Amino acid sequence: MRILHTMLRVGDLDRSVEFYTKVMGMTLLRQADNEQYRYTLAFVGYGPESEQAVLELTYNWDTSEYDMGNAYGHIAIGVEDIYGLCEQIEQNGGDVYRKPGPVLGGKTVIAFVRDPDGYAIELIERKG
Structure with missing residues (x-):
């Protein structure tokens, strides 16, 4: 599966x-x-x-917006160069609302982006 x-x-x-x-x-x-x-x-x-x-x-076709509710969390995407990607996303008009940096209490570098409908996307830096 x-x-x-x-x-x-x-x-x-x-x-x-x-x-x-x-x-x-x-x-x-x-x-x-x-x-x-x-x-x-x-x-x-x-x-x-x-x-x-x-x-x-x-x-x-007949719905232009949705109530996000409080059950949805985020989509996670592994990336190699989180700092460069976040800069590119912002240059293309994207909303990087949590800038790249270590997760609280850890070493993994993450960032959060919001899509046009408000969905959260977590970027997780994965070297190699």
Whole structure:
């Protein structure tokens, strides 16, 4: 068994796909409309779905925003150069709301980014 994907409901599909591809460096793997039920799914990731987990961005055509609630935590992404990536994200208009630095009480370097819908993304520096 393995995790296939995580689904996020998004208020503006084009804006979200642009963020995840241009700012976070993912690839749009596939996209499909369901006209009968009025939604579009877009799958983005760092590699093929056959090899790793991806994000499913779900756009319900009649909904432009969601209540985040308090149950959602974050998506975690391993990165090699967290300082350089955070600088690049900010240069592309991304919100790095927790700048890179060691986790409290530890040595692992982390940062947090917020996507256009407010979802938190934890970046974890992983050398090598």
